[in-house]
Amino acid sequence: MNYAIILAGGIGSRFWPLSRESQxxxxxxxxxxxxxxxxxxxxxxxxxxxxxxxxATNKAYRNKITNFSKKLGISFQNILxxxxxxxxxxxxxxxxxxxxxxxxxxxxxxxxxxxxxxxESRFIKILAQAISVAKKGLIVTLGxxxxxxxxxxxxxxINSKTYKVxxxxxxxxxxxxxxxxxxxxxxxxxxxxxFRADIMLQEMKKFSPRNYGIINKIKENKSLNKLWKRFSSxxxxxxxxxxxxxxxxxxxxxxxxxxxxxxxxxxxPAGQAGLTKDDKNGNMSKGCCVDIGxxxxxxxxxxxxxxxxxxxxxxxxxxxxxxxxCAKEKAQEIKSVVRILKQRHLG
Numbered sequence: 001m002n003y004a005i006i007l008a009g010g011i012g013s014r015f016w017p018l019s020r021e022s023q024x025x026x027x028x029x030x031x032x033x034x035x036x037x038x039x040x041x042x043x044x045x046x047x048x049x050x051x052x053x054x055x056a057t058n059k060a061y062r063n064k065i066t067n068f069s070k071k072l073g074i075s076f077q078n079i080l081x082x083x084x085x086x087x088x089x090x091x092x093x094x095x096x097x098x099x100x101x102x103x104x105x106x107x108x109x110x111x112x113x114x115x116x117x118x119x120e121s122r123f124i125k126i127l128a129q130a131i132s133v134a135k136k137g138l139i140v141t142l143g144x145x146x147x148x149x150x151x152x153x154x155x156x157x158i159n160s161k162t163y164k165v166x167x168x169x170x171x172x173x174x175x176x177x178x179x180x181x182x183x184x185x186x187x188x189x190x191x192x193x194x195f196r197a198d199i200m201l202q203e204m205k206k207f208s209p210r211n212y213g214i215i216n217k218i219k220e221n222k223s224l225n226k227l228w229k230r231f232s233s234x235x236x237x238x239x240x241x242x243x244x245x246x247x248x249x250x251x252x253x254x255x256x257x258x259x260x261x262x263x264x265x266x267x268x269p270a271g272q273a274g275l276t277k278d279d280k281n282g283n284m285s286k287g288c289c290v291d292i293g294x295x296x297x298x299x300x301x302x303x304x305x306x307x308x309x310x311x312x313x314x315x316x317x318x319x320x321x322x323x324x325x326c327a328k329e330k331a332q333e334i335k336s337v338v339r340i341l342k343q344r345h346l347g
Contacts, residue, residue: 002131003106003197004048005095008037008065008113009058009082013335014261017322018302021342025259026113027064031268031275036259037113041072043120044111047127054078054099056091083228089239090231093204093215094224100197107134108200110193110236116268118255130194130250139195139203139241141165143187143249144256149177152261152332154189154237158249165247168237187249189237190256199246207243208234262315262324263331265298287318296328 008026012019019025026037034042041053050073057065059081069076080095092110099106109127117123130140143156155169155177168189172180180186205212211232218224232239241247257267266284268275276285283294287301294311302319315331317324326334 001052001103001106002048002109003052003054003099003103004044004109004111005054005056005092005099006037006040006044006111006113007056007088007091008061009056009085009091010114011338012114013338014332015259016334016338017317017319017324018300021060021338024061027061030259031116035068036115037068038072040111040113040115041068041074043117043123044109044127047124048109050074051078054080054095056080056082056095058082058085080224083225085233086228086231087233088236089204089208089211089234090228092200092236093208093211094218096197096200096204097215097218100201104198106197107131108195108197110191112191112258114259115190115192116255116257116259116264118269120254122254123252126250126252126254127194133248133250134194134196134199137196137199137246138248139193139199139244139246140248140250141241142190142192142194142252144190145251145253146181146186146188149174149181150188151177152263153258155180156187156189156249158185158187160185163249163251165241165249168242187251188256190252191237191258193236193241200240203240203244203246208232208239211239261331261334262298262300262317262326263328265300298328 010024011021012025015025027035029035032039053074055065055074062081065079069079080091082091096108099108130142134140141156151171151174154171157166157169158164159166214227214230218227257264274286282296283291285299288305289299289301290307292309294308296313297308297311298315299306299308300317304318306316306318308316313328315326315328
């Protein structure tokens with residue numbers, strides 16, 4: 001059978017001040033009345049029975065996730081509450097092992113909970129294709145066909161004849177990204193994976209034996225909480241995907257953004273949940289915004305009137321208790337602001 005692991009433990013620091021540690025973006029209805037987590041579950045439930053949907057999240061969000069699970073019909077037993085953040089290897093490994101114990105022929109789909117997907121029917125079709133490939137014993141990643149030289153995403157290079165993954169590439173400089181866009185063998189790394197549970201566990205045993213050993217020792221929630229701190233803080237990309245020889249890529253073109261930063265908003269279509277675009281000057285706004293003479297500026301108001309004059313390549317985000325003003329090229333540094341605020345106990 002098919003199963004899904006939905007990753008919902010991040011704090012979305014680069015989406016501050018809208019996303020907070022107490023209310024991260026996966027719980028927000030940024031572009032819909034439904035939260036991004038709800039949208040992710042509903043999007044995949046046409047392909048996977050809800051009894052086979054698992055969620056990995058931080059224990060700090062227990063109450064929020066419990067409410068979501070009741071509302072959406074997800075079993076409380078299918079939720080992994082992480083004692084502390086350990087990146088993605090640990091939660092994916094623990095839940096994959098749990099699923100394998102239940103179903104030795106399980107095919108697992110890993111999905112982040114903070115993605116925007118425009119064409120959901122196309123998404124399901126491509127996901128079904130990836131499942132077919134995974135059943136052959138390959139670990140499949142959905143590679144997004146790039147439409148611009150993006151420096152905020154990681155890339156994947158494939159062998160163009162076989163679609164086997166050649167290598168993973170960290171977020172590139174602009175010059176390199178411009179070269180990638182001209183080469184059909186490069187794709188954006190979506191962070192979405194499909195694999196047979198037995199194959200993934202074999203690769204974990206091979207490439208991350210220490211963490212695999214910890215996974216095997218977990219028998220119930222009590223031992224999980226005790227052993228969790230022993231896990232290495234590793235991404236599954238670094239620990240497994242970049243090392244295995246079983247990686248394959250399925251090209252994806254369903255209208256995607258990972259909404260990892262405020263700059264990602266620019267890829268969304270006009271009219272999406274109140275977004276307004278000024279194509280002539282490259283501006284985008286949401287809420288009660290007034291502008292005179294600005295260019296390539298994002299203005300986001302959560303309530304008050306927001307007026308901008310003569311700005312260029314600037315992000316301005318207003319919430320009830322915070323204001324962000326940021327040069328677009330510095331948007332990836334917003335997470336540093338969040339770290340400083342946490343150190344100062346300012347939330």
